[in-house]
Each structure stands twice: as structure tokens, then as C-alpha cells.
Amino acid sequence: MKRGKKYLDAAKSIDRAAQYDTEEAIALVKKSATAKFDETIECHIRTGCDGRHADQQVRGAVVLPHGTGKTVKVLVFAKGDKVDEALAAGADFVGGDELIPKIQNEGWFDFDVVVATPDMMGVVGRLGRVLGPKGLMPNPKAGTVTMDVTKAVNDIKAGKIEYRLDKTNIIHVPVGKASFTEEQLTDNFNALVDALNKAKPSALKGQYFKSVTLTSTMGPGVKLNVAKLSN
Structure with a gap:
């Protein structure tokens, strides 16, 4: 893969063999994000x-203190009072059965996260084949199957991300945008x-974090000191 001049210049400032502390890694990643758009970190x-x-699955969700920098569109499957x-x-x-053909047949995916009340999972289950591969299937562990739709929507809008x-056996997650301050990115990462x-x-048994790398959308990766991250 041919790399651009900006990428190569940025890569020169990063020692590929080194493992950096969090603050230094974030500073390097921010510095190497030189694209014309606001790159995701x-x-x-x-x-x-x-x-x-x-028993070795890792799946859940966390609300990043400063959000992801992305406006997230939420679809909720609910009925009765839960719609309001x-x-x-x-x-x-927000909807129910009427959304099935729209998603299944018309390929409508104008949303980033799906939340469902437990009594709607029978309906949502029919969409498993299309939502599953896109990572959009609601899941109790991620807090997206719940009767507390207010909390679920508020958390997602505030910057909740899912990890799995x-x-x-690699976890890929966004921790913010290149326009964030180093302090905001550090808070989110921590x-x-x-x-x-x-x-x-x-x-x-054995090591949990084998390697941790931070990167911007178009920039080179920066490896972190994993010994300082595991507890």
C-alpha cells in the first residue's frame, strides 16, 4: 500500500519498537492526524x-466522559407508553412491526444504535440476520435491551460506546476526534x-492486554505500554 507524504512524515516521529505512556501516545496520535477532515481517534x-x-467473552459498554465527537442516531423498538x-x-x-419491512426489504439503515424494550425482542429477533452482521443487534450486556429507554437513549447520546x-479477539473502539484536547482524549481512553x-x-489465564494501539483514521499506529494499563 502506497503511503502519502503526510503519513510518512508523521510515521518518522513514532518509534515503532517503543511502547509509549498514555499521554505521550495521545500527543503523537493527535500530531499525526493531518487529514483535511476531523479524524477519529x-x-x-x-x-x-x-x-x-x-467464559472468555468480553462485551459491554462504557460512557466516554467527553463523548465520541459523533452525532449518534438512535432507533428504539417500543410500544405503548415507551414510545412517548x-x-x-x-x-x-421509534417504532415496532412496521419498521421490519423498511429495514429488511428497503435496506433502511439511517441509524447507528438500536435499543429495544424486552417485550419487543420477538419483533427485533426477526431482523437478526440483517442487524447482527452490522453489530446493531440490541443486547442486554450493552444496555440496549431495557425497559429504561430514557437512560439508554441519554447514555448513547452522551457518548456511550460498545466494546466486544x-x-x-481484538477490540476496536473510537475514543474521540483529533479536534479533542489531549486531556479529553486521555479521560476517554482511561x-x-x-x-x-x-x-x-x-x-x-495469562496476559489480558497483549497490545494496545492508538491511531487516527489516516495516521500511523502508536503502541502503548501495556504493563501500565492492566490491573
Whole structure:
């Protein structure tokens, strides 16, 4: 893959063999985000978990103190009083059965997160094949299957992100935008690491965080000192 001049210049300031402390890594990532748009700062965590075992799954959600910098559109599946509650909380779309053909047949995906009340999971389950692969299926562990739709919508709008192992046991999550201050990115990153440490599977033997890398959308990766992140 041919890299641009800006990427190569940014990469020169990063020692690929080094593992940086959080503050230094964030400063380097911010400095290397030189694209013409506000790049997302992402965190990639390679774990020692084996997601094929149920007792080594890592999945949950955390509210980043300063949000993600992205406006998130929320779809809520609800009925009765919960429809009004979801709309009052600021949900972008609320509905039930009538949304099934729109999503299934018309390919409507103008939303980023799906929340459902437990009594609507029978309806949402019919969309499993289309929502599942996109990572949009509501899940109790992530707080997106709940009767408290007000809290769910408020948390998501405030900057709640979901984390989970991918097929290679890596967690990929955004921690903010390049326009954020270093302090805001550090707060968000620390909140994520705290949540992941609390979610560490008790069945895991050996190292939890194998490697932790911060990167901007177009920039080079910066490795962090994992010994200082695990507890």
C-alpha cells in the first residue's frame, strides 16, 4: 500500500519498537492526524482471550466522559407508553412491526444504535440476520435491551460506546476526534481501559492486554505500554 507524504512524515516521529505512556501516545496520535477532515481517534486492543469460549467473552459498554465527537442516531423498538418516553428522551426513530419491512426489504439503515424494550425482542429477533452482521443487534450486556429507554437513549447520546471481541479477539473502539484536547482524549481512553479491566474474564489465564494501539483514521499506529494499563 502506497503511503502519502503526510503519513510518512508523521510515521518518522513514532518509534515503532517503543511502547509509549498514555499521554505521550495521545500527543503523537493527535500530531499525526493531518487529514483535511476531523479524524477519529481509534483504539485497538489485542487480548489474550479466546472468544470461542463463552467464559472468555468480553462485551459491554462504557460512557466516554467527553463523548465520541459523533452525532449518534438512535432507533428504539417500543410500544405503548415507551414510545412517548423514547421520543421524549431524544430517540431519532421509534417504532415496532412496521419498521421490519423498511429495514429488511428497503435496506433502511439511517441509524447507528438500536435499543429495544424486552417485550419487543420477538419483533427485533426477526431482523437478526440483517442487524447482527452490522453489530446493531440490541443486547442486554450493552444496555440496549431495557425497559429504561430514557437512560439508554441519554447514555448513547452522551457518548456511550460498545466494546466486544472480534473474531481475532481484538477490540476496536473510537475514543474521540483529533479536534479533542489531549486531556479529553486521555479521560476517554482511561474510562475505556477501566471498563475493560473490570470486564476481564475470570477464566482467562495469562496476559489480558497483549497490545494496545492508538491511531487516527489516516495516521500511523502508536503502541502503548501495556504493563501500565492492566490491573
